[in-house]
Amino acid sequence: xxxxxxxxxxxxxxxxxxxxxxxxxxxxxxxxxxxxxxxxxxxxxxxxxxxxxxxxxxxxxxxxxxxxxxxxxxxxxxxxxxx
Amino acid sequence: xxxxxxxxxxxxxxxxxxxxxxxxxxxxxxxxxxxxxxxxxxxxxxxxxxxxxxxxxxxxxxxxxxxxxxxxxxxxxxxxxxxxxxxxxxxxxxxxxxxxxxxxxxxxxxxxxxxxxxxxxxxxxxxxxxxxxxxxxxxxxxxxxxxxxxxxxxxxxxxxxxxxxxxxxxxxxxxxxxxxxxxxxxxxxxxxxxxxxxxxxxxxxxxxxxxxxxxxxxxxxxxxxxxxxxxxxxxxxxxxxxxxxxxxxxxxxxxxxxxxxxxxxxxxxxxxxxxxxxxxxxxxxxxxxxxxxxxxxxxxxxxxxxxxxxxxxxxxxxxxxxxxxxxxxxxxxxxxxxxxxxxxxxxxxxxxxxxxxxxxxxxxxxxxxxxxxxxxx
Numbered sequence: 001x002x003x004x005x006x007x008x009x010x011x012x013x014x015x016x017x018x019x020x021x022x023x024x025x026x027x028x029x030x031x032x033x034x035x036x037x038x039x040x041x042x043x044x045x046x047x048x049x050x051x052x053x054x055x056x057x058x059x060x061x062x063x064x065x066x067x068x069x070x071x072x073x074x075x076x077x078x079x080x081x082x083x
Numbered sequence: 084x085x086x087x088x089x090x091x092x093x094x095x096x097x098x099x100x101x102x103x104x105x106x107x108x109x110x111x112x113x114x115x116x117x118x119x120x121x122x123x124x125x126x127x128x129x130x131x132x133x134x135x136x137x138x139x140x141x142x143x144x145x146x147x148x149x150x151x152x153x154x155x156x157x158x159x160x161x162x163x164x165x166x167x168x169x170x171x172x173x174x175x176x177x178x179x180x181x182x183x184x185x186x187x188x189x190x191x192x193x194x195x196x197x198x199x200x201x202x203x204x205x206x207x208x209x210x211x212x213x214x215x216x217x218x219x220x221x222x223x224x225x226x227x228x229x230x231x232x233x234x235x236x237x238x239x240x241x242x243x244x245x246x247x248x249x250x251x252x253x254x255x256x257x258x259x260x261x262x263x264x265x266x267x268x269x270x271x272x273x274x275x276x277x278x279x280x281x282x283x284x285x286x287x288x289x290x291x292x293x294x295x296x297x298x299x300x301x302x303x304x305x306x307x308x309x310x311x312x313x314x315x316x317x318x319x320x321x322x323x324x325x326x327x328x329x330x331x332x333x334x335x336x337x338x339x340x341x342x343x344x345x346x347x348x349x350x351x352x353x354x355x356x357x358x359x360x361x362x363x364x365x366x367x368x369x370x371x372x373x374x375x376x377x378x379x380x381x382x383x384x385x386x387x388x389x390x391x392x393x394x395x396x397x398x399x400x401x402x403x404x405x406x407x408x409x410x411x412x413x414x415x416x417x418x419x420x421x422x423x424x425x426x427x428x429x430x431x432x433x434x435x436x437x438x439x440x441x442x443x444x445x446x447x448x449x450x451x452x453x454x455x456x457x458x459x460x
Contacts, residue, residue: 029393030433031400031419052416059423063432072427078420 009057010043012074016064026060051077092116094141095123102165104132109141112149114257121152128156133165140171150251157188168192241373243273249347249366250275255354256347257327258282261335261370262294263343269298272343278325282348285325289317293332294346301341305360306330308352328352331360333367337374345370396434403437406444 013023020043024036034042034053041047042057049057055076062072093116094109104127112120127135137153139145157167168190242261250259258279263272271283286292292315293304306312309328312319322330327348335343345367347355355363400422407418426436 025389025393029396031397031404052419055420055423059433062427066430066432076420076423078416079424 009054009061009074010045012061013043016061016068018061018064023057023060026064027057030056030060030063032056032060051081093119095120097123097127099127099130099132102132103134103136104128104130105136105138107138107141108145111144112142112152113144114148117148117152120149121155124152124156128159128163128165133160133163134168135160135165136168136170138170139173142173151254154188161188166190242370245345245366245370245373246273246275249345249363253347253359253362253366254356255329255349255351255359257350257354258348260294260346260348261343262286262298262346263335263374264298269295269343278327279346279348281325282322282327282330283346285321286315286318289315289321291315292318292322293330294344297332297334297344297346298341301334301336303334303360303364304330304332305355307355310352326350329354331355331363333363335367335374336371342374343370396437399434399441400437403440406440410444 013020016023018026020036020040023043024032024039027034027039032039032053034049038047038049039057042049042053055078058074058076061074065072065074092111092113096107096109098105098107106124106127108120110116124135124137135156153167153169160167167188170192172191242263246259246261250256253259258275260271260274260279260283262269262283269287271280274280274283283294286294293306296304296314306314306319307329309319309322309330327350329349329352331347332344333347334341335345345363347359347363349355400419403422404415404418407413407421408415411418411421413421422436422440423433426433429436431439
């Protein structure tokens, strides 16, 4: 369970050098509907986000990684669930 | 056994039973009485009392200097297989322990039934082992506090904790403050007492001093002996008049730009050893993390602009979703996924791709309008 996607989200956030507040703003910008408190709970694995919510967070992180000159390392659940 | 300190506000009673020493403190433990308290505590440990109980029931005041003495003794006892407990801490003293984070070292007991020596309170673990551990724990806590879009009150509260912790752990610190430039003006957002507030104000008034320089130039300024200090001729006499003899100001940064300073003041000349200067840097980094998270480096206008941009992009993405739903006859989430995949495939941010989708739909609509007009014309 340690390497489940929700457990990993916060470590991606740290690698992306984003504060929780800044990630929330990016997530909101991309259409995210959850509050900052919920987002923090998703990142730490205390709450399970919906597949859609997870993917919006993943995309916010991936866009940040691309800005930093990287790829998009955070997997999207929607893209993996049919594989 | 009773010891009355040279400082008349402080008295200590000691009881020894086997390996246990119970030290009951009365009055005030501050800079004046802490050395005496520390010396006595060291002596008790040297005598082989590996289990020390410090009863604070009679204490009316304790500052960071007392916390340092207790923390040092607890560390020493833990290394030798002993333990240190604190009885009957008041709420404010408990908070001081809490802020300092002495949890792994000190056991805090709520109260004790003094008639038969049986503890009736609940042992409460409180967070501070070493400076690095305390700092790491604080950081996590403060990051939680500023996780949400931070208002001034939350940020200032977090900075006040940094001030309290710095004062409790930097040797020679008689007072600590944090100055922050907001809207182009330096002001004190957290200070340990009125004298320290006046010290900061003196620098803002004269426009000079270590705090001003550190917060502008982004590097540490250390005035070891104010008596012979020549860099700040207007400010130095004000500091000396308030009894301050050395100052250490370390810059605070938010997103790599200097935004303020953490200022540590001492009545003693050359008060800050190299390790204290390093410790000051630790707290400066801690405060900088808080400030970076709180985005105090952004002006109100920049914040407004960022929020407006986020709202615009959000609306744009929502519109694009609508276009795709209508065009492809699919649901909301699938439309979003489609948009997101397109954006990744084209290496474009989602809002850019959304703009293209919306523009394209608009052009199609305009073209069909023209066509209709042509047909009717």
